[in-house]
Every structure is written in structure tokens, then in C-alpha cells.
Amino acid sequence: MPGFIEITFEVAGAAPIQSAMVSFGNEIRDLSPAWDEVGDIVRANFEEQFFTEGGYYGTGGGGWVPLKPSTIADRIRRGYGAGPILQRDGTLFESLATKGSPGNINEVRADGASFGTQIPYARFHQDGTSRMPKRQIVGLGWDTRSAIIKAISQYIYRRVAANFPGTGGGGEE
Secondary structure: OOOOOOOOOOOOOOHHHHHHHHHHHHHHOOOHHHHHHHHHHHHHHHHHHHHOOOOOOOOOOOOOOOOOHHHHHHHHHOOOOOOOOOOOOOHHHHHHHOOOOOOEEEEEEOOEEEEEEOOOOHHHHHHOOOOOOOOOOOOOOHHHHHHHHHHHHHHHHHHHHHHOOOOOOOOOO
């Protein structure tokens, strides 16, 4: 099966080990609990990107391009206030930072996951336009990538420890 490692033992009396490996292999095919934890990590990063107004991912210059005076005046005129950047009514922020909120993408599968937003105007902020500067709202910095790898590794380690007592993990969840 692609993406999985096959291990074969040929040891006298190894039937119990082989049986345990088969049952472990069936269980580890579903990494959805680990991916669910990854979703929490990613959403926290999206949230931090908003709180730091673009400074979290290190997008150069310490954050997002400041709003133009005309944009600030328009926001105030419409009752939104002068800031924070990219937050008028909180729809975009909530769709990225809160699992289950309108527009939130949280698709966890056995072999992967998708996280983000379905809010149509998010792409314009993420990439910029001819009239609007790029203000990256989603990304994966090195710390985030490391946290994702750690979450998945720890999940696998806990599963191994639960299936093979005495491996050092003690089977804790």
C-alpha cells in the first residue's frame, strides 16, 4: 500500500509479534486524531497573524502594510473604527481562527487535513491585487511546520506505546 512501510519478521515463535504488527498497522492508518491537533496549531497561528497584524509569519518589514489614510477614513465613516487591519466585523478572522465558524475549513481525514477559510475575499488579502497590497493571512512558518511534525510524531509514538507495552511510552494518551 503506497505511503506505508511493510516490516517482515522471520523469527522462531514470532507469531505474536507479527499479529501485533498487523493490528498496529490497521490502527495507525487513521491519523485523524493527530490531524485534529494540527488544526488547533494552525488555527492558533492564523489567530496570531491577525493579532500581530502580519508580524507572526515574518512577512518582511515586521507586518502588514499600514492602511492608507483614505481607508481609515472610510472605515470610520462606516462605523468600523480605524483598526485593526483586516478586521471590520470579524468574519474573516473568525473563519480562520475558530473551528466551526461560518466559512471555516476544517477537513480532517485519515491521511491528511485541510484548514483555512472559504471567505471569498481572503484570497485578495493573501495575494494582493493591483489596488490592494498583499497582507498574508495564512502560512506555515518553520515553527508551525516543526509543531505539526511533533504532533504527528507524538501521536504515532503514543500508538506504538499502547500497542507494544514496554517500549518506553507507557501507553499514555
